[in-house]
Every structure is written in C-alpha cells, then in structure tokens.
Amino acid sequence: MNYVASGTPENIALAQQVNGRLRADSSYVAARAFLLRALGLGAFLGLTGAGIGAAAYGWATMNQFDTAADKIAKAMQAALSDVTLKTKGEVTLTDNTLKLEGLPKAAGAPTPTKAQLGEQASPASKAQVNTTFTVFKQVPYLDGQIVTGWNFKDNSEQPYQQYCYFSRRSNETKGQVEIKIDLAMDGKTLPQPVKSDVNLEILARNCVWHEKG
Structure with a gap:
C-alpha cells in the first residue's frame, strides 16, 4: 500500500x-x-x-x-337664478319636490261666452227671455253612446236638472234613424219597462253625474 x-x-x-x-x-x-x-x-x-x-x-x-x-x-x-316663476300662489322648493300651492281651482262646470249665450237675442214679442245652457258628457257604449246632460241656468255653477239616455244611430232603407232610450233623471234610474229587453240599471251605470249634483 x-x-x-x-x-x-x-x-x-x-x-x-x-x-x-x-x-x-x-x-x-x-x-x-x-x-x-x-x-x-x-x-x-x-x-x-x-x-x-x-x-x-x-x-x-x-x-x-x-x-x-x-x-x-x-x-x-x-x-x-335665471328662471322666473309667476303664480298667484306660493312656490315651495323642497329637497326633491317642486310644489305649487294656492293656485286657483278650475270651475266645476264650463261657462259659455256672451256670444254663445246670445244675451242680446230677443223674440219679436219682446217677452222676457230666460237663458239656460246644457253640458253634455258622452260615454261610448256598444254600437252607440250614453249621453248625460247637465242643464245650467245663467251664471250658476250647479245644474238645476240632469238627465241620461242611450243613443244609437242605424242606417235604414228610408235613411238614418236614431234610437233613444231614456235611462235616468237627476241621478236616479228610471223604472224598468215591463216589455223591454234593455236593462236600464246596467246602462245607467255609465251616466256621468255632476259631482255636486
């Protein structure tokens, strides 16, 4: 080794x-x-x-x-700041809402103009003339319409009479014919005729009565 x-x-x-x-x-x-x-x-x-x-x-x-x-x-x-709001009421601005308060409310019923009333019109006999006017509210129903009439006296906001009827026009061989069925008067349904297939109570539900009538 x-x-x-x-x-x-x-x-x-x-x-x-x-x-x-x-x-x-x-x-x-x-x-x-x-x-x-x-x-x-x-x-x-x-x-x-x-x-x-x-x-x-x-x-x-x-x-x-x-x-x-x-x-x-x-x-x-x-x-x-550049916008001008004109109103007779009060304008209140909140966080996310713009409210207009105190504005005048619309009248309960439309008022005709003097020209529509024809205040100067008079009969040949020079008798006293009482002026009234009627506002019609129409609701389509089936092949016709249900009409409600509000009768007003001059310068009155409440109707002195209201009536409602169903109206339908049909073309016949002799010409156009209007069918009229009275339904109610002053908010009350008329008596149901004995020999009639028309239910006045059902149709009268579509009458438009004055809110304060």
Whole structure:
C-alpha cells in the first residue's frame, strides 16, 4: 500500500481542488442569498408602490366626484337664478319636490261666452227671455253612446236638472234613424219597462253625474 506524504505534488493538487470546490460552493450560496434578498426587496417595493398607487387613485376619484357634484350644484343654482316663476300662489322648493300651492281651482262646470249665450237675442214679442245652457258628457257604449246632460241656468255653477239616455244611430232603407232610450233623471234610474229587453240599471251605470249634483 502506498501513502502520499504531505507536501507531495499529489497532495498539493488535491488540496487545490478542494479549496476551489469550496470557493465555488461559497460563491453559489452567496449569489443565491443575494438573489433571494433582491427578490424580497423587489416584492416589498412593488407592493408598497401598488398600495400608494391605489390610495392615490381612490383619493383622486373621491376628489373628482366631489368636484362634479359641486359643478352640478352650481349649474342648478345658476339655472334657477335665471328662471322666473309667476303664480298667484306660493312656490315651495323642497329637497326633491317642486310644489305649487294656492293656485286657483278650475270651475266645476264650463261657462259659455256672451256670444254663445246670445244675451242680446230677443223674440219679436219682446217677452222676457230666460237663458239656460246644457253640458253634455258622452260615454261610448256598444254600437252607440250614453249621453248625460247637465242643464245650467245663467251664471250658476250647479245644474238645476240632469238627465241620461242611450243613443244609437242605424242606417235604414228610408235613411238614418236614431234610437233613444231614456235611462235616468237627476241621478236616479228610471223604472224598468215591463216589455223591454234593455236593462236600464246596467246602462245607467255609465251616466256621468255632476259631482255636486
């Protein structure tokens, strides 16, 4: 058996190889540790930048919405300042409702004009003339219509008489014929005829009576 003594060329070569391997391993470990530290630092910086960017974006978005809301409020204020509302009542502005209060109410029934009433018209006998007018309310029913008449005296808001009837026109050989069936008077249905297939009570439900009549 041969033994290699210290200081021999073989021993020196072996020591050099071992030292070289150790240095290579040490460099590899140092490089890997540096890479891991660099990756960790990069991830930390990246997450920090993302957080700062998200915070900045949120702040900018909120600031933008506030600015838009201010612009809309100013535009509405300017528009309302240029608008003139004319009314005899009171104008009340709430958060989201515009109310007009105290406006005059419409009359219960239409009033004819003086020309329609013909106030200057008179008979040849020069007798006293009493003027009245009638307002008709018509409701389509089957092949005809149900008509309600409101009779008014001059300058009166309440009718002194109301009546309702069913009317239908038909074409006959001798010409056009109108069929008229009286239904009710002053809000009350007329008595049902004995020999009649027409139910006055059902038809009278379509009469339009004056609200205060």
